[in-house]
Amino acid sequence: MPTPKVIHQPQTQHSLRRGIEALAKAIAPTLGPSARRSVAQNQAKLEMLDDGGLIARRIIALADREEDPGAMLLRQALWRTREHVGDGAATTAVLYECAHREGLRFIAAGANPMRLRERLLELLPRLRDGLLAGARPLRSQEELRALAFSVCYDEAMAAALAEALYTVGRFGMVDIRAGHGRGMERDFVAGAYWTGGVQSKEMLRGWARTVAEMSDAAILVSDAEIEEPAELVPLMQLALRCGLQDLLLIVKSISDKGLSVVLDKRLSDRIRVVVVNLELFQPDALARAQADIALLAGGRPVLQTAGDSLESVRESDFGQARWVWADDKNFGFASGKGDPRQLRDTVRRLRDAYDASDDDDARARMLERLGKLNGGLATVYVGGVAEDEIRQRKEIAERTVRALRNAIADGAIAGGGVALLGCRDWLLKEAAEAEELESRAARRILAAAAEAPIRQLLVNAGQDPSEVLARLAHCEAADGFDVMQGALVDVAAAGIFDVARVQAEALQRAISSAALALTIDVLVLHREPETMTEP
């Protein structure tokens, strides 16, 4: 077992550098539409990976424990980028590696690492503004398709996802599921649905496709855990008194004895009751689901936690929807009779809160709610030959959906590294005029970083970066290199886009993390480094 070890300069930066290079070189080849792939050995299997974020996730430690800290610093930056914006890991890796490499050069030439970091962080907002200067909203389905392709590099997937997002919008729900065929299929579902199947196959009897469907049905949602038949009797009596013909009863759980009441022929001849449960929901999710159902369908949730009971249900507690369905796994409804004003106000509040929040988990929860309150959702079925392929394609599809949401929200910039390359000239001009070594160094580091993504794209596509960059220097600012066609083009006109938010996040995360890494003087290596699947 290795003993603890303390490493000092200059060995510290050499160790970090080796680790950063090792990870960056595994990920950089995945940048761009003609990217290469990496292979990861996962126990007995070999996994083909073309997503930088996934590669970073698979590499949980390097064998050389002196290299490991550098790789883990980069890995953390990559993972944070991916978690925050869903994509951009490869760009982050390329920018990070370049900024770190160039930074070490200037430190070796006498630059103060702390001051250099300060100068880099001072310049970062201006560079970010320069990057986003040309951002524009994507309006058409075709533009969304082009952007989706730049993320997933799969024509069929790009077309299906662009249509889905174009239809349901930025806050709409796109459910990515494993398909049965090899291709992509998509479907649009009216209304909203939740996980929770019917509690007895008897309730599906008589319907085609084993889906219970009801028109103009009443809906009652409760957190009741029904054990005894007697608990349901007053509710059923009330339903009969109210003249209800169809009732969807949503409870937390129900026993077989409880079910016997609603399945009793004397009752089922007069009222059709479908019972679904929300047993699998965690308490927070359960409360959200109950609130959303009541918001959409009207009525009032009957909550035992608030002192209600099924005996105290009144007619006004029933919600209603024009179309209600339930199968063995899910239930849903469309055209609920909730108050549209209340629904609109809730959705507006949620949208504002979503945009104001930095908490990824909270945003995910709000997005899920907004998707359900949106009036409809899209389901995209991802096919493939083998289970592994379908799983990988699903992950890529989810990443693409997130990129499309970001693009609809914040727009897109010219792709292929052109937007960042456009900042290189003013950085070099200012570097020539700067007097302080660190100011000059910071500008030169960022100028090199501005060139790094397009260089890597060209390398990955088998092109000579120096030659193409020399040709680009004599072109219009909007021109870039289409690596698929192997030609200089107006990138926006050619539909080559990058998601503005992803690129900005990659830039911010890479430069600030690399600048921090440059200031590390000492490494303390423990006997057994901690390994984490989630950085």
Place this chain on the structure above:
Amino acid sequence: MAAAESMERAHGLACAGGNIYAARQSGLWQACANGEERNLYASSPNDINTPTFAIGLADAGETLLAGILGGVAHSTDGGQTWALRQFRRPAPLVTALALSPAFAVDGVALAGTLEDGLFRSADGGLSWSASSHGLFDHGVYALALSPAFAQDGVAFAGTGSGIYRSENGGRLWRDLPMPAGDETALCLELSPDFAEDATVYAGCERHGLLRSRDAGQTWERLLETEGAVNGIALLDGCLALQLDDAVLRWKDGDGWRELIEKGADCLTHDEAGALRVAMADGRIERIMPD
């Protein structure tokens, strides 16, 4: 069949190809140049004699869509034969229809329903699917499409609690900020020069006549009324509106003037620029606003 024999109130009125079409309780009626009306459904072999609530016309009246309970009746031969295009269950009542100005090319039509939101067809009205993404109120009373709909994809929907706009051909809807927050918009009319002036008129149940000059972003109240504004028609140089069962017209420099005191059911304008008003006694009046 003469108009006097029908004597039914009209739910909707539309003009195309020199003919006037009226959506009535007994079906879709066509008024010919000689003033006679014939029930187009009755002329169909299917004989779908069904209450009709909305009309959509294209190709100078060759393509006809009629909003009925359960979906739309669809004819591509000027009403000689009909096919029923049913929407998903439960049977929705189609209250508003709008066809793309480039319907012959893009085949896009929108249908608003009383309780089930919006439906969209992109194949000339043959198949329909729910298209209520972003719509919080599923009671749709009015639809209006941009004259350049095929290019800009802009559509408006008036509901029981506000107005919604779509910018992608009626797939996704976004609620618009309204002066009183929750106006029931009964009718909508877009300027013929909407692409340039972005002007939209909305007739409300309680809040009078509204106008927006920025495609619905902000609204001004043009006319405060005690009754409901049930219909709007933009004519050359003037604006006609149906206030409860009266008809008024507004002209620059002349202000508001009453054209019909009472008894109006619905209004539209014909291709010659005349106002057409369906009256409660079944007649269809022709009025030159000047």
